[in-house]
Amino acid sequence: MSGQIESMAPLRALPPMITFAEGGPCEKGETAAKTGCTPAGGDGGKDAGEGFEDRVGDQAESYKDIAPYADPGDWAGYMEKFGYTAEEAEDLRQQIIHEEKEESRAQASRKWEEARDLAFRGEDMAGDSLAKINPGEASVSVAKGLERVGGILGGLERDFPQVRAVVQAGLIGGVVWSDRKGSGHSATYNPVTKQIEIGAEEIITPATVAHEIGHAVESVAPDGWGLGESWRDDGPSASMYAAQGDPGEKFAEGFVRILEGDGFDDYAPAQARQIRKVLESI
Numbered sequence: 001m002s003g004q005i006e007s008m009a010p011l012r013a014l015p016p017m018i019t020f021a022e023g024g025p026c027e028k029g030e031t032a033a034k035t036g037c038t039p040a041g042g043d044g045g046k047d048a049g050e051g052f053e054d055r056v057g058d059q060a061e062s063y064k065d066i067a068p069y070a071d072p073g074d075w076a077g078y079m080e081k082f083g084y085t086a087e088e089a090e091d092l093r094q095q096i097i098h099e100e101k102e103e104s105r106a107q108a109s110r111k112w113e114e115a116r117d118l119a120f121r122g123e124d125m126a127g128d129s130l131a132k133i134n135p136g137e138a139s140v141s142v143a144k145g146l147e148r149v150g151g152i153l154g155g156l157e158r159d160f161p162q163v164r165a166v167v168q169a170g171l172i173g174g175v176v177w178s179d180r181k182g183s184g185h186s187a188t189y190n191p192v193t194k195q196i197e198i199g200a201e202e203i204i205t206p207a208t209v210a211h212e213i214g215h216a217v218e219s220v221a222p223d224g225w226g227l228g229e230s231w232r233d234d235g236p237s238a239s240m241y242a243a244q245g246d247p248g249e250k251f252a253e254g255f256v257r258i259l260e261g262d263g264f265d266d267y268a269p270a271q272a273r274q275i276r277k278v279l280e281s282i
């Protein structure tokens, strides 16, 4: 434990998104690896299953499993007893390999869709999602040069009672500049000093500030909250970034979603309950 809660990563740190074309033919510039499209010449109609199952019987599935890894000579030997010539056996093997690839591509596509569903309606990090905030005067100290960020915090305080409660509870000690070179994060909440530390001031959005306030709330959550059933990696998470597994990030993003009023209570009720419980205890 570093004692410092890692903060919002810029979106460019996310892995590239792969959108699957669901087996449609590859368009110009697309490749199967990039988009999951079907390469030209990829065969749509033939199925190695036709005839193969009848000939090979109960063991058809087992043979299909080993086909991609079998030595072609060995494979021809196995198939000979089912009446395949060596050439037919190799064609069959290639066909099975092709189908396996199609299947794993389809499976990857399904997994992606699943992860997208887990990531709060397929939305990305809340970075740009919070409604535009009109600047206001922050009630905490704001370091020189960070007036714009201070204005965002003041605007959040004015618009959201939850933010006012967090500030009034003394959980936001101020907004300070911090050299964040190499940290990969544009802002951090430091639970020791209770300050929001800002690096790349110019890219801070209202949602970034709200996210850091979410970490301030998280800092007073009871021990072990993050270990609860509902915060597992395969539970609904707050963003694609948080979907990668950090419960602290899920908490902070969940807080932003609650502020945003995007229906978080409906689609992630267990997480919403946990965050609201902590908010009520402040």
Ligand SMILES: [Zn+2]
Residues within 6 Å of the ligand: 006, 007, 008, 009, 211, 215, 248, 249, 252
């Ligand atoms: Zn964070």
